[in-house]
Amino acid sequence: MELFRFLAFLAAVLPVAYGAPTQASNSLHPKVLAAMKRDLGLDAEQATARVARDIQASEVIELLRASAGNSFAGAWIAEDVINVAVTDAALASEVTAAGANPVIVSSSLSKLEDAKLALDNIDIEQPKTLASSDSAATGIAAYYVDVAANKLVIEALADSTAHAESLAAQVGLAASEFEVKTVDAMPTTFATVIGGDAYIIDRAFRCSFGFSVTTGFVSAGHCGSSGSSATTSSGASLGTFSGSVFPGSADMSYVRTVSGTTLSGTIDGYGSGNQAVSGSTASATGSSICRSGSTSGVHCGTVRALGATVTYAEGRVTGLTQTNVCAEPGDSGGPFYTGAQAQGVTSGGSGDCTSGGTTYFQPVNEILSTYGLTLVRG
Template identity: 40%
Template sequence: MVRTGLSALLIIGTWATAGLTQASAADSPSAAEPRASAALIAAMQKDLGLTKSQAEARLTAEKAATALQGTAQRAAGPSFGGSWFDADSGKLTVAVTDSGTARSVRATGADVRLVDHTAKQLDAAKSRLDALSAPSGVSSWHVDPRANSVVVNVVASEQGDNDVRAFVAKARKAGPVTVKQTAAAPQTFAAGTVGGDPYYTGNVRCSIGFSVHGGFVTAGHCSGVGGAVRGWDGSAIGNFQGSSFPDNDYAWVNVGSGWWTVPVVLGWGTVSDQLVRGSNEAPIGASICRSGSTTHWHCGNVLAKNETVNYSQGAVHQMTKTSVCAEPGDSGGSFISGDQAQGVTSGGWGNCSGGGETWHQPINEILNRYGLTLHTA
């Protein structure tokens, strides 16, 4: 890949670089700088099928919905049943079990839907599923506030398997459950060593997620603690200081040897490099984009949160599911919504030719687990 405008020390899909001209200039953005570049709007038009004005309006509405989530949940109180962004209305929708709280929630500016089960009840049901051993034909499960149920995703070709049917029967006893079909089983997106734009650890190529002070975060399945990390040019970057997989899928790497970090997600020429300004969590239904070293930049929507993903290596919990595609080598890469960091790529199914779904491990969980501070502009 021709690295026009990028220095010889660019880390794959990253901002941990020396001499990245755009990133250096972006460290001191002007107050008038737009939050969404023309290239980002163009990417949303391509991947989400929106017009330019629709993409701009959606980003504005999503930002408002993200800011409203906490206030609306507090207004709902114990009757809170979850929330999501409705792309059609452009508003945050909040589920409540008590009609008496609906007026208070509407007063915050959110729409309201009456449901039977609280978020607490649904989370408890999901926790009971997490305690079960799932066969490979069960792809994942998560709480879906829109369905007011725990959704269990079953690989379509395996739905008649006796072990799958037994798991589903146990799941239904755990609480309100909806069974859906998925096209394929999930897999992680690490890859064997290839030339290009990677960071390497052993024989594995993965992608950097987000810069933190002192290093960067990425996927845990890429390496265990102590694993040495090299840049695309083979020079030493650092080592895995913390790593968890399965159960979780996150890790962090220290940066040294002349490398440093900047708050940028690489746009790979599809969009301009994106500044990272925070880590406010986007709601279900919001648009989200991903940067990775194999398939570069793609966008989609947030489909579910707190999903348990049943990889062949073991279950990983508290994942966020998206409609963004990914392929091997994208593991660990950045998920960003607007200018807010969302998480690091874990795995999924499908590819960027035929489509698929991808999960990420939320960024704030990683920061809290290791006591890290996100590097922001």
Template identity: 40%
Template structure:
């Protein structure tokens, strides 16, 4: 994420079966409307709810419920619309403090246009070494350096955000750059990264970012959708790991496996919160890169 991190609050579950299907996840069985007119109105209200900024939704694999998280900006008519759209459904609405936003700034800081994000993972492409980071970070500029105002060392080659993910590939300007497959966890310590792996619900994971450093938590949901002010992003990993602005783009890992790239969330590392990550496996496939040499 860039120096502005996408925060998300624990809020509301705005999914209906159609919404879940649109996102490519398993459909939730919802009660049938009593009349055709009621069904049409219900679908319209659900569509409106899915568009509410400041909400995120995911399926709770344990209960089969759709969980909608709503941040502090979902008030008044927005809240009423969300409640009406989810009433009587297999949906659980939750509140989260703060505002869902992007975390811009896996580990080491990278800079562009006055913004700071975190390097996610060094990867290898057909043309040489590259950086995998958050797509929303690239709005700050195409040339990135490892020091504020420093000489550019990498250039944006491909970026996705919003929409079907939040990831970007930055190619090193010097193809001979030594780009180790490791996460800098601070204090002169590193964790070697040997592979990419898909997240699992309940899995213990660690996150490294240039603002808050190393923190750990648990994966709570997969294929989450978040309605950031900048747009909707689908297919994310939801966790309990804290993060703050500037942690965007940083590394989510478990052991020697790359799991995710920090996108956004809500809260902070004092009070906690909810966070979302781009799956590394999906990003690697999209940009044609791999972990390791």
């Protein structure tokens, strides 16, 4: 009963928060505002209101996830509406009381996530040389739970659709519980960085800073292995990779910096000042999100799927977030963020910022919890 009263309270106050900015429009970084106008068609007032809505929506979703238990089937934001899927129609009134739109579906989120986990544990055969002519059209590129469709989606190259279907059957999914999508290319990591906030690994190649933590900074795992050195572009020592995971359960790394390093809780604004970081509340599917990278600058889009598994040439990586934000080689390790909330570090994807593309990021909260780190806040 207490939870129901609290949800009813949220239903009364959150629409007000979503309908108008909680702060002046200049509370978002000018570069972020410009990117959201370019990529999402939002003016300053709309962008500020949307970011406030997206962050607060996460709180509503987490409350409903807890109250729905095994009947919870996922949540997403579309057309300014929080949609919450449940398998038990009796929960519809509780979802409505929280200010969200109930969607009754057949498969719980836990069932689809269990099927995805089962795929993660299968040794999926991939072409050994993806660039060769006889294997260019084969490969399982990625798979993830599409909560809006209530299905597990498997992305595959043209000649691997039958393989994808057999994998879905192998993990116990019926035809109505999965979808195979054909993609044109396998994902690649954005491993070469030029310009901007860059650092050099083993004096050989560069990546982007992700977020500062109190003892160093975090970035992508494919940027360096444990023990690798990190230096500035001018050659000054930054520190050493104290932890790195890639491929496998994550694409994350932590560099412990040397004494005297200045650690700023901000994101590069590329000529328009810096964006302060104030926390790391994770955004829901459908939320707006932006990315800053040393090759392509600031670009924005939306979150498309959580917990995706991606197949790179080096191997599979689980637990990534899929977005429709573009990125290019050299953006690896750079920060993803919603407003002032840190979301993750750029992993890889496909496409570019001329034609558009898909980019995945490693959620930052997993990095922080894995290594026991604390964000530096601006």
